[in-house]
Amino acid sequence: MASFILLFLLAVTGGAVSQSNDSTEPMCYDWGESSQAAVLVLDGEAGWVSCPLFSHPAVYNYTTAQSAGHDLVWYRLLDGHDLEQPIPYSARVSRERERLWLQPAVVNDTGQYICMLRNKSSCSRIAVRLQVLLRDQAVRSAGCPQVAMAATEALIGFQQGKTLTCPNLQDASKMADSDPTVNWTYVNQDMSRCDPYPFWDNHREQVRTDLQIHNMLIPYEGLYFCTVWYRRRGGSLSFTRSIKVSGIYPTTLPKDPIILHPTNGKVFPVRTNSDVHLTCRGQLPFIIDKPEREIWWTVDGKRVEQLNDGRFSQTNSTTDDHRDLTAVTILKITDVQSEDLQRNFTCSVKNARGSMARWVQLEEEVSLPSVELGCGLGVTLVLMLLLFVVYHVFWLELLLLYRSWFGTDERHTDDKEFDVYISYARNSEEEQFVLSTLRGVLENELGYSVCIFDRDSLPGGTITDETLSFVARSRRLLVVVSPGYASRGSQALLELKAGIDSMALGGHLRVILVQYRPVQRQSLVRELRRARVALALVRWKGDKSKELTSRFWKQLRVELPVRRAGREQQEGSSKEAALMRLVSQNSTNSQTGLISNTTKTPQNIPNSAA
Structure with a gap:
């Protein structure tokens, strides 16, 4: 378990770790600053900072840590300061379990926040960067709400439905004195117009705080903003989140990968000491929660990178159609040798639903006497042209000659x-x-x-x-x-x-x-x-x-x-x-x-x- 914890924290912090040498204090592991837990908040909106030590319950669990006698202490290092300072809690700044709440956040809150979990014998600390943006620094579209955090993604199958819930709504519910309210806004794909709910169609409906899309269509793709309003201690607080909605082909359609080209057992004629390109094209359907897909060539059962032969190289390209990929992989063989004619070349495709493979072979191309063939064809064309001219000019003479003979x-x-x-x-x-x-x-x-x-x-x-x-x-x-x-x-x-x-x-x-x-x-x-x-x-x-x-x-x-x-x-x-x-x-x-x-x-x- 200790090694697993170490690997996890190294991944979260980017590998920086140090240990306190103060003999009067318990040994404390400093994991540096977490690069994945940085927080962006708009000035005047409610925000919070979560301690990254508890981002994976299997590593640290807040309830378990409390039971084991660990205390969670927050410090902060504000921009322009050199010393860490304890955080003075107030009605605006409070701690709720593993989170530090700023209700609302202000520009001066920008800085580094350190959460320390310690008891008498051990100590662990990690830092989080908080940045409070001014309103003119946030992403904004014409008539749309301002938002600081990156949009989450929602994938909906065409002709299917899904319920959109505003991110962090449940977190706000825990801090609110009453049930929060949510306002929804939609901006189309070209970002030219923002429409507040209602959206004037029958397939999108707000049900309490959620937005229900009953029947997904291509025009419904785009960015949806949700603004959460709630009251706490007599004051009104809010924050805005965004959801990027994309349509995908229905999950009821077949999702098995297929190879479109080449056919199985196809033979490609080649010439030795020349270059050849073997092209394989396949369809790789998208599967929600399992997006991994792949297309590749093997030579005698080995991938190109395993051959250690510079004559073989592979290039891939893809075309996206609502997350379904049409993938093309090209195997380039430089300076084809006679032994390559005996090799087995296999193209394979794979996704979470299954896989498919087709093999092809090379054969020596029969060399045609191109020079002799070209000369013969040229002479034939010249003779045909001469005969045509002779007949066109002397057809009467030829006809009289034929009549005289036959x-x-x-x-x-x-x-x-x-x-x-x-x-x-x-x-x-x-x-x-x-x-x-x-x-x-x-x-x-x-x-x-x-x-x-x-x-x-x-x-x-x-x-x-x-x-x-x-x-x-x-x-x-x-x-x-x-x-x-x-x-x-x-x-x-x-x-x-x-x-x-x-x-x-x-x-x-x-x-x-x-x-x-x-x-x-x-x-x-x-x-x-x-x-x-x-x-x-x-x-x-x-x-x-x-x-x-x-x-x-x-x-x-x-x-x-x-x-x-x-x-x-x-x-x-x-x-x-x-x-x-x-x-x-x-x-x-x-x-x-x-x-x-x-x-x-x-x-x-x-x-x-x-």
């Missing part, structure tokens, strides 16, 4: 007589373009067999029948679109309708639109407007399109049938076609005027064809 010559798969039937407006400009440009290139340069009604029709036939026959015997219908094309009742309209019907019904004929001159959409007949939406349109751009290598002829060749025969066969076919036309030319000269007149006279076409 396309099917339609002359071997059908019984058509002509490759192209040209439909155009019968006027001098379009007729000149068709006869001198289109026909010449298609027949003489490209080797296609071309049908032109005014040239290839025989005299004496019916225009409607001849037109339908020519269209049916052709693989393509090439329509030269111009402002004067396909007026109602014209032969061009008959050719267009026959081509579209044949394309829609059998699919053996394809219609190609060649725009010779720009045409406003509203000026076209209905059939031609529909054809422009669904069919390919090749635009003639004057001098730019005259060369055989121009975009116009390339686009037109894409739409025309495939020709894979050699140049000699193409030339032979062209000469044979030209010879046949010369034979028939003499027999048709006499009919040219008749055909032209017929073409220009819409009423000669049967109504059914129109």
Whole structure:
């Protein structure tokens, strides 16, 4: 028991102890000044000083000490004085058991107070510092009471209740001549406003001297002041205390600690001779009266501080959410070695409710050929870009090349007589373009067999029948679109309708639109407007399109049938076609005027064809 008393008093006094050497007095242990029992009191408020020797009943008990013949004597050493003086008791300064009461305290009471417990054979003494503050030295918020002592703390679970009792109220009750009264004041968390009771809500209620919080909510957190008033010997005395109220998650919720990351058995790829950081994150719920919580790493069952290896270090950080902690601990391994791959790394969390642990391992990271992979990826991207550019610029040439290699010559798969039937407006400009440009290139340069009604029709036939026959015997219908094309009742309209019907019904004929001159959409007949939406349109751009290598002829060749025969066969076919036309030319000269007149006279076409 003696050793326990010694340790306790050393803790209270900060380790300072001395012994009196006066042989005429009993041996007296001087424990110096207690650093934990210092007292702050406001000038004009009731205050008291308790002897620290009796702060732990298991060490010293006042009743037991009195029974053993010990006397408690108080001295004081006021500021500015050198000698200790006995305390003169009065109506203002009195002693009640182990306490020295100052009712009220004044500024001149500031100083060191010594309580001495002694009998004939032993003596113990300890000092306490008392400081009486002036009103302008105390902590004060706008409209709030002044308070000298630090606030006590009250923790209340959300959606739960608790009764707040003003600190030291029972002590005042023992000294009062009647029951004390208490006034409560609340200041919100940002310290912007102080409200005296009532607080204008149904969840906080003063019941006699206590403040009852029935249902704790976040807005109720903050600082609560309680001022105790009591009467003694005809005078009115008071003191003010403060309570800091904080909300916590309800005690009914699970309070077991958990690890959020990593998962159990997780494998981290690492490279030897490099640094690695292993992160562990856990939740540590708060438990009232047992706030101790911890998160840590172990390596093969040993904590970092037990390894004696400078390559391992640990850093911790926490985030507070109404006293529940989200804790993060990072294990840093400098210069990872091959033997570290065989170690067991465990993250653990613990609070008063329980503990949890998860282990992880390290494995050698497979080294990828990053340089080779990057170069290959770069070359691939460059090639893809080049191919895209080549295709975007030369797609017509590529398509023609593909058709020449893999396309099917339609002359071997059908019984058509002509490759192209040209439909155009019968006027001098379009007729000149068709006869001198289109026909010449298609027949003489490209080797296609071309049908032109005014040239290839025989005299004496019916225009409607001849037109339908020519269209049916052709693989393509090439329509030269111009402002004067396909007026109602014209032969061009008959050719267009026959081509579209044949394309829609059998699919053996394809219609190609060649725009010779720009045409406003509203000026076209209905059939031609529909054809422009669904069919390919090749635009003639004057001098730019005259060369055989121009975009116009390339686009037109894409739409025309495939020709894979050699140049000699193409030339032979062209000469044979030209010879046949010369034979028939003499027999048709006499009919040219008749055909032209017929073409220009819409009423000669049967109504059914129109």
